[in-house]
Amino acid sequence: MVRDMTKGSPTRLILAFALPMLAGSILQQFYNLADSVIVSWGVGVNAFTSIGCTSSMNFFVIGFINGLTQGFSILISQYFGAKNLESMRKSIAMSICLSAISVIVVSLAAALSSEGILTLMQTPDVYMEDAVLYSRIVYGCVGCLVFYNMTSSILRAVGDSRNPLVAIILSTLMNIGLDLLFVMVFHWGVAGAAIATAISQVMAMCYNLVVMSRLEILRLSKKDFKPDFSMVRKMVVMGIPMAFQNSVTAMGVMILQGVVNSLGALYSAAYAAGCKVVNIIQQPNATFGMAITTYTGQNLGAGKLDRIRKGVVRCIGINMVICTCLCLCMIFFSKPIAGFIVGFDPNADQIIQEASNYMVFLSLFLWVLGLLWPYRSALQGMGRTFMPMVSGGLELAIRISLVLTLPLFMGFWGVMTAEVSAWTGATIMLIIDYYLVIHKLKHATDLNHTLLKKKEALEKVPAIPGKHS
Template sequence: MAKITDMTTGKPARLLVGFALPMLLGNLFQQLYSMVDTIVVGRGVGVEALASVGAAGWLDWLVLGMVIGLTQGFAILISQRFGAEDYEGLRKSVTMSMLLSAVTIVVFTVTALLIARPLLEFLNTPAQTIDGAHLYISIIYMGIPIIMTYNLLAAILRALGDSKTPLIAMVIASIINIGLDVLFVMGFGWGIAGAAIATVMAQCCSCVFCLFSVVRIPILRFQKEDWRFDGAVCKELLRLGLPVTLQNAVICGGGLVVQYIVNGFGYIFVAGVTAAHKLCGLMEQAGSSFAAAMGTFAGQNLGAKKYDRIREGIKKALLISIIIAFSIAAVVIAFGRYIVRFFISDEPEVVAQVVDAAYPYLVIMGLCLFVLYALFVYRTTLQGMGDTLIPMVSGIMELFMRIGMVLLLSAVAGKYGVYFAEVGAWIGAAVLLMIAYYWRIGKICPKQKTNIIA
């Protein structure tokens, strides 16, 4: 049975670590099977196939990011109702989230399948990779109902303080995905399609596991009236969810421009950036996990009107996250080249070119990882406090900075411009979010001075 956690009492550091660690492990397993997709395709099919998966990467994130954003927004209201011990409102928030998610599934699935090929063509996808990229992303998009359902169920569990059940679900999915990857790609010879099918089937298993956990939570014993449509609750859910969705879509818009520039350097460079992106996905997980813990912590304590605990919690989350960020950077700098080689099997000169494209990107991302971690923590804290507008604005800032810098720097510094554009976008968004958080916490709790150095 899912174990819910009240985060309005107890030591913030212990609560945040206790919540974040299972989520971190779950995210790492999720990234693991994403990496296995990449490694199996890169070593089992070849560099062109690896570039095909990479060319579809931002299209995958376009939908996944919007789904995650919407469900994260829904979870804000759920966590606030739980913190306020308003269980009737909690159940209504959950049921309306489910109804809105059902509508979203239809809209997202149809739209995504229609725009996939035109988007790949618009992004100047290399001729050697466009067919494989379209095949891969089309199969992923057909799994949108599963992706949406899993993320909603996981968001509900995390809003109630349970990060362990999604962890277990992700471990199960990862093991299944790895096994199916090897079977479908190397055993059956299904190539790129096999990797995509394995991912969707694994996600289905994690979805079913979370569903069984949610229906066994006592405070979520739904009554008939809980399912009655409530326009006010839906409006509030959309007020919280749509800005987060738009924020992720806008961030992805910048990523698509980056992908366009990357594609222009040829499929070897695309393969190198793809391998580096997968490793960066692993590097980000500690920061996003502690940030998610802080979002739930902030939401519950806002509902309980314990504002000083929010201030104390963000200090702990930032300190822990930044220490981890610099530790990861050291590992990446020391072993990055060796790790990249695991992704590919080809002619030695081709492998060397891919590694040369990937390693500088990894070093730059690693050294600046602490900025991204701070961005995550401030963003989810604001969202947990019910402010989804400023995080959305920060996403727009990321968009313009990422686009402007990648266009300018790639013209001046070539491939290195792609690497530094990402860091510039992080810095701009992080500064805005930091200022917004301290202004908001000072406004909510004006009697105490707020130290801008967390």
């Protein structure tokens, strides 16, 4: 279903668009969690932690490529908002070509360097073999995930968030079924979990492609794939900053993972379990942020600045309510959740306690992300991708400086403090830049209206008889 977000109630539009996307994002996190839980229960805590040790590195690689595709989709949504369907189709074709090139280069480099990166991150020897195996399978199949995410981004850019949800539901069910088959029945260990995920992503991608082929406005022809270097340049200008922003953030998380690993295997396991849950409870903020990117892109294309401001405010309000509810859930239920993930092993009591501490502490600061995502996404939707990238650099600087010092005095609590401090610094920068951009756009819009009125007034002045221009 194609949705025009330039008309109607901003709150209703954002909710209607974001809720299916939120369900999809949570399901995606749950099927990532299913990999880990089934491996934990079927193979053991060490295998579970091996997968967890690769998460920040995977975020670095996959986040870079997904950042590119998200940047490409901004231009698609702007063309859709401006009702320029020919350019929109051309931009879709160019995004497919650019994504294919990116996948080949990045996945090959990542697969070859994964063992070296895990060594630099001080991954404990007990986890290294499974971590290397899992990461290499993931990178070998990363194209499946990237093209699933790209096709979902294209559908969302034209206002369709329902079909990507259907795709992820089907994918999740298949992933869990294949996990149980490959891990519990065939005993393929972490390799089985990685292969199950790749197969399920292929199915989700195929579903999206079928949906796109049935939408006339998304049907591509050979002429759409003819190289348009002007458009490619625009897409790269939007995509590269978002890709680097994701990678810079991931680099900080990788360094943080290395510090956690240096604290010992206990904290590596607790951090792996805690991150699985924190990634899930972050999804509402991230998803409503993605909704704002599409909403802002369409309304900027339509020249409706007031709707952009209203949409951002409404999105923040929604996020604050959700963050409060999730924080309360973590305060009361974090320990049983951690126990479920690591398998209620009698020897894992301390792992469960430290994972619970991590979940509760970070949930207390979820409201910071409730601000960060709407402001960053609004800037990106307006094509202002540079400052969000810079804010990612600031986030990296804060995270590194604090994670290398605070754990010396505070241990694992220092790692948590470094994380929320990085969120806070980036959020402050984004808020300032957002209001500066809005002020500039408002000034430019007011100036254009003034000039237009003067032009209309001059056209209404009657011509003087006998005078010729």
